[in-house]
Each structure stands twice: as structure tokens, then as C-alpha cells.
Amino acid sequence: MTFAQTFDAAATRRCVERAHHARRVDVAAALDTADCSLERFATLLSPAAGDMLEALAARAHALTVERFGRTMALFAPLYLSNECVCTCTYCGFSRGLPIRRKTLRIDEVASEAQALAARGFRNVLLVSSEHPKHVDPAYLARCVAETKRLVPYVALEVAAAREPQYASWAHAGCDGVVLYQETYDPEAYPRYHRGGPKQHYHERLETPERAAAAGIRHLGLGALLGLADWRFEALALVAHARHLYRYGWRTQINISFPRINPAAGNFAPERPVSDAELVQLIAAVRIALPMAGIVLSTREPAVLRDRLIPLGVTQMSAGSSTEPGGYSKPGEAGEQFHLEDTRPREAVVQRLRELGYEPVDKDWEPAISSMIPHAVGA
Numbered sequence: 001m002t003f004a005q006t007f008d009a010a011a012t013r014r015c016v017e018r019a020h021h022a023r024r025v026d027v028a029a030a031l032d033t034a035d036c037s038l039e040r041f042a043t044l045l046s047p048a049a050g051d052m053l054e055a056l057a058a059r060a061h062a063l064t065v066e067r068f069g070r071t072m073a074l075f076a077p078l079y080l081s082n083e084c085v086c087t088c089t090y091c092g093f094s095r096g097l098p099i100r101r102k103t104l105r106i107d108e109v110a111s112e113a114q115a116l117a118a119r120g121f122r123n124v125l126l127v128s129s130e131h132p133k134h135v136d137p138a139y140l141a142r143c144v145a146e147t148k149r150l151v152p153y154v155a156l157e158v159a160a161a162r163e164p165q166y167a168s169w170a171h172a173g174c175d176g177v178v179l180y181q182e183t184y185d186p187e188a189y190p191r192y193h194r195g196g197p198k199q200h201y202h203e204r205l206e207t208p209e210r211a212a213a214a215g216i217r218h219l220g221l222g223a224l225l226g227l228a229d230w231r232f233e234a235l236a237l238v239a240h241a242r243h244l245y246r247y248g249w250r251t252q253i254n255i256s257f258p259r260i261n262p263a264a265g266n267f268a269p270e271r272p273v274s275d276a277e278l279v280q281l282i283a284a285v286r287i288a289l290p291m292a293g294i295v296l297s298t299r300e301p302a303v304l305r306d307r308l309i310p311l312g313v314t315q316m317s318a319g320s321s322t323e324p325g326g327y328s329k330p331g332e333a334g335e336q337f338h339l340e341d342t343r344p345r346e347a348v349v350q351r352l353r354e355l356g357y358e359p360v361d362k363d364w365e366p367a368i369s370s371m372i373p374h375a376v377g378a
């Protein structure tokens, strides 16, 4: 059974409604058990739990230190292209927007990867818009292989693909795939995805399983906060991650909580998420998914990022650019969205150390991971 076949949006909505009536005593009970069912997780998302943020944060922090220690993996996005055939209303790369378009040549990809390696990065996320002509599977395989010559960990955040494509990228050296559902709300999804291949909600929902089946060992899931009810998104995300754990048990899951930032097109989120709600969400997800990586991007301002670290964050981007070529030749192409935390990598590293965290650039050996068979549906 795929997640798309099992996910019940109506039942998830009812769960959210019930959670609105949770009392403090229900939140305390949910915090007091190691077995965090979806019903209990919903309780942690309730307004009552929002009044008990210190207790949530303490539990989330303890679980994180127990599983991950006080470490923080650092990565940087490398944008390959901003040419897109899709119309996503929240995105600065959306088709038809008047920005300068560019797809990096392979030698430009190498220059960008070199610039990041020179800054100390060993973990690079290759990001691209969707364009079947400019960004085809063979091009992406070459980008992965070229980047892999310079940094040991390479992941892809690109258009949804089929299993053979993921297998070819894994063969080229791809360690991870990030694919946000953007919104799990099937009624909201078509309002924001108005054209291009990305408009197919179910197709996207099934895709992470294809990547896992192809041998991709790290999967990144996420919902773009601001498009729909954040409590609904959180419940769906946790259900999705648990489904993948069940059917792809050797796959490491990472969860992201990107909030919508300003971009070309001036999109305003229908359901903005406050800082306090973001704190509650991250703490609750850490409690529900103690083994998952939690990723925080430079979309959030530096002060807030520093405050969110102890709640359960295990990976952070730093010194990022969201335009193709932005590290070696900034200003030649349009950016996807504006960044809030513009600190260079060294400043983030220094702040992490001040907070008692050890920045980590590489925490595995290919020789070890290659001994572990990838198994999905096992």
C-alpha cells in the first residue's frame, strides 16, 4: 500500500478538530508517554499545548540530545536552474514571472561546488526548478557526479521522478532526495499548483516511496507552512514519515518546516504561521518522531534560528544563495525567495559553538553505508 492509498484527509481533519478541545491534562498525559500515537500527537498541536511550550520544549530537547547529542549537520543549497514550466503561486521561479532565467552548464555547477567546498561545506543540496528540456534526468545525473567529485554528500531537490531515474541518480552518487508535498491538503493543493507537472497531488504524494525503492538512503519531507492549516500539515507529515519508516526501514527521514518567504510575484500566505506556532510544531514533531532529522533553513531569521536549535533541529543550511550561480557569480539570475539569515557559514559555526553545539560537515563513511542493503517494503 502506498501512502497515497492510505492517507485519509477527512480523518486527519477530524483529528485536528478534536485536538482543539484538548485540555492541559491531556497534553501532560501525551508528554508522559513514550508511545506518541497520532491522536496524542494531535494533542501536542492543540491550543492547550501552545500554553505549555516550556514543557514541550524540554521534552523535545531531551529526546534530541539522547538520539543525536549536541551536534548540527551543516549543508548548503546549490541552485542549478530557475527555468520552470510550472505555475506555483508562492514561488519566485513560477512560469511567466519576469525574472532572469538561467540553467547552469556543468562547468558552472563545478564552479559553484568548488566555491562551497572552499567555504568548508561537505554536504550540498542540488536544487532545481522543473523544466523537462533544460533539466532532464541525464543532466541531473551529470550534476550529481560532478558535485560528488568535490563534496562527499550530495542530495537532490528537483522535480518528482520515477524509480529508474532515482536509481540512475543514486548510481551517480546521490545520497538523498528532498521532495516537499508543499501542502498535504488535497483541497488547497490545486489552488496553489495551477499548471505544469507539479499540479498532480497524488503523483507527488507517491514519489518519496519511489526514491526509497530506488536505493536513495535519505529522504526529505516537508510542508510549506502558510498554505493550509499547520496542524493538518503536521499530522499528515508525521503519518507520511511513519508510513515510510514502515515500508522503507533503512531510509533516514528528514523533516523540514519551511515558512513562506517573500519572492517575485508577491505571494501572501493564506494561513501564516507565527513564531510561537513554529516552536510548538517543531517540538511536537520531535516528540512524535524521535529518530527523524529536523532541518532548518535560512528562510528563518538568525535570532529565531538560534532559539529553535535546542528544540530538535539536527541540520541547518548556512551562507545560502537561492539563485543559480549565486556563489561564484551572484546577481546574474533571479532568486527563488528572499533569505532571512544571511550570516556566512563561519558566523553560524561560531554561534553553534557558543550555544554548545558541535557543527558537523560529514558524519558517515561511504564504505559503511555501502555495506547496508537498501530495503523497501522489507
Ligand code: SF4
Pocket: 084, 085, 086, 087, 088, 091, 092, 093, 094, 095, 128, 129, 130, 198
Ligand atoms: S515550486 Fe518548483 S515547480 Fe513550482 S514554480 Fe517553483 S521551481 Fe517551479
